[in-house]
Amino acid sequence: MDLRRNANPPAIFSAMAANSKSHPKRQLSLHQQDTRTAWLLLAPSLVVILGVTFWPILSTFILSFYNAPTGINQARTFIGLTNYTTMLKDPTFWETIGRTLYFTFVSVSLELILGLAIAQLIHSHPWGWQYLRFSLIIPWAVPTIVNGAMWRWIYSADFGALNGLLMQLGLIKHYIPWLTLPNMAMNLVILADIWHTVPFVALILQSALATLPEELNEAAAVDGANAFQRFWQIRLPLLRPAILVALIVRTVEAFRVFDIVYIITNGGPAFKTITISYLTYLNSFSYGKQGTGAALSFLISFFTIIMAFVYIRLLYRPEENQ
């Protein structure tokens, strides 16, 4: 699409003519004009992004080498890598990483399995499939905090729907304070997260399924492949790009989970649902240790930037842009 190389003479002449009318003194080449226009169009966004993204991330990186208490009149002192080494020696940090990886792994795998199943279900066009697809949009659009609050109330020990339901089914004899059970809390957060994210994965995979050629599937059916074989050997390989997109986006987001944990459990019971983002938040804004918080957050960035690299490699197709 390069206009510079492929431009046919009339384009250049007319552009030059137009240009010479407006700027009789300075004769800019088409290329120089393009460069100027590009910077002009980019300028507002670049200023904003440099200000709210590049500068803060750099600043956070620098802060991670300081002891930076948040109190009044407390000076920052340069302490080199101490924030990082202290963090790496702290068992709490490793427990938190383990918990965050548990959350990420369990919720992303469930999302993928259920999402794929629902996508395939819609694709099989059962009665009311349009209604099912329409319904999936609703949990996806409900704000994360409302979703979290809703599940917190469902799990409530005093009036929650979960207790009410289990009691009416005769499965429990008295109400259980679900969110205070150390081994349950994280799984309940995962269940709430899944309600919000499975529809997203299902919608992505369903729209990918809809673009696949039906002929292959039909040909395989004629050759005697059963539905199961057709799914595993034809649909699934063709869906790989869409699955990768869903997988990576969800992994990155699950690894930095904060909102839903904050609202459902506040990190409790007994710190059993503290994730890495939550630990960063606590260090920076509750414990008054911004240096430690910066080091932690930089670690999250580091992980996600690696993910971003993979992500862009998979999604970005330069031949369409240059």
Added chain:
Amino acid sequence: MHYRKFSRNLLLFLLTIPVLLFIYLPMLWLISASLSTQVELYAVPPNWIPPHPTLQNYMEIFFPSQAASSVPRTFAVSLLNSIKIASAVTLICIVIGSLAAYALVRVPFKFNRTIHLSILGTRMIPEVSLVIPLFIVASRLQLINKPIVLIIAYMSFALPFAIWLMSAYFQTVPIELEEAARIDGCSRLGILFRVVMPISVPGLISTTMFVFLLAWDEFFYALIFTSTLASKTVPVAIAEFVGRYVVNITGMMAGGVLAAVPPVLVALIFQRYIVSGLAAGAVKG
């Protein structure tokens, strides 16, 4: 054969039922609870359908009386804050983001690819990594609790997202159209405003919607940058009240329902754009 087809359809239909129940039951319970009184809510066994449904909880949010507790009052204010902030963010992102996206996709210049990749890459930086310096500067400039600080902070995720969506859309605009305009003597900016923008309206609509939903959903920055009742956005207002022991729990549930209504309505009205946007890899987690 006819029988086999029928049983297949019936089986698939039976499979959709648990999915639909999983989607709707939690929401229906929330809505039902928001129409109950406090006493009805605490009944054991629970009242799945409120025996005396009332709109009282909603009325108090829209027309807070003098006697109303701070829950309904806060809600009305925070709804307004959320609308203002999300609209401002969306407007700014659409205007400057679409200009940038066009430059990156269709105007050849030297650092094109590098800049495009860096902007896409910033989408992966989590908010926690940016918030400390932003917070320090905002405190120094005494901008904490002002809507402007949230509008600026939200740019860090909304703008790269808008640029990404718009650049994906501009790539689908046929290059021949632009070349034809160029031959007719149109300048780059002329092409952008007279040829490309008018046919990119669907892309602009879907970007507007995705960015609005993203800004409406945002919680972390709002939690850090606001501390007064007058400055909170809806997600923070909900979180604050859920966290403590609240007397007016049904009022909070009505608030939760109200907070979900605008994004759900927007998403359902523009359903078509979401499905095509998701297909293009547009993603709001």
